[in-house]
Amino acid sequence: MRRVFSHPNSMIVGSMASLLNYAGIETEIRNDILGGAAGEIAPGETWVELWVVKEARAEQAAQLIKEILEQPEGDDWICQHCQESNPATFDVCWQCGQPS
Numbered sequence: 001m002r003r004v005f006s007h008p009n010s011m012i013v014g015s016m017a018s019l020l021n022y023a024g025i026e027t028e029i030r031n032d033i034l035g036g037a038a039g040e041i042a043p044g045e046t047w048v049e050l051w052v053v054k055e056a057r058a059e060q061a062a063q064l065i066k067e068i069l070e071q072p073e074g075d076d077w078i079c080q081h082c083q084e085s086n087p088a089t090f091d092v093c094w095q096c097g098q099p100s
């Protein structure tokens with residue numbers, strides 16, 4: 001197991017996990033306040049972590065994440081569901097999870 005990404009917004013971490021899963025990389029999300037263990041964690045204080053299950057895939061995952069984060073800004077898209085603005089690299093709304 002290796003941690004490859006973390007972010008305070010679990011939707012963004014979830015979106016990143018989907019992209020890695022799509023590339024065939026098995027991931028696990030930790031510290032997700034929506035996913036239990038909420039009693040001990042104050043919302044907003046804990047970053048959600050994305051872990052790659054297989055060490056051998058960690059380098060590939062890190063590279064993919066780097067590419068995603070460094071992609072030149074495309075046009076943001078507006079969610080049809082909640083009207084939130086989303087970066088072009090996200091294929092689901094970071095706020096409500098609605099696909100673009």
Ligand SMILES: [Zn+2]
Nearest residue numbers: 079082093096
């Ligand atoms: Zn939305």
